[in-house]
Amino acid sequence: MKKEQFPARSAYKRYTAQFKEQALERAGRDGYPQGGAGFGLAEATLYAWQAKRRRNSRNCQSEVHHDQN
Template identity: 45%
Template sequence: MKNKKESTAPAVRSQYTAPFKEQALERAEHDGIPRAAQGLGLSESMWYLWRAKRRQTGQSCEDQTLQHVEIARLKRENARLEEEVACLNKAAAYLCPLGTSRNDPSEVRHAQG
């Protein structure tokens, strides 16, 4: 029996930049997907996936990446603002006596009267 060393290392996935994908898709439009895939050593299925994503969204890969970055930034800002509101609500509850509200018109008339 032969002992084969089995690799336990996970397979490494290549990640391609948005500009690379765009250039690859342009090349595929000019040369055809099979020829472009062979030239760059990529699988044809990857090209079809990139092309389908671009058609589905109507945006380039670079635009999609920028949009994802902006969404992530807005989510972080939203979380920060929610924390700020929660802190202000706690402070308002501490500073205002129970049962009164700063916006209650009866409290304003009573204070003025």
């Protein structure tokens, strides 16, 4: 019996931190639908990046607070 062949998965695109920041700045200025379209990104991708940025900034602030004690 021959093994069934499946098409190769497309690799996820990786974006630089600078690209993400630029896209989020535009989304904040022009709105998420327009900002995402301008960079060829889904609106949901921008919201996910924004949420991750907020989590990371909270973690950094928490570490600074603990270091000061």
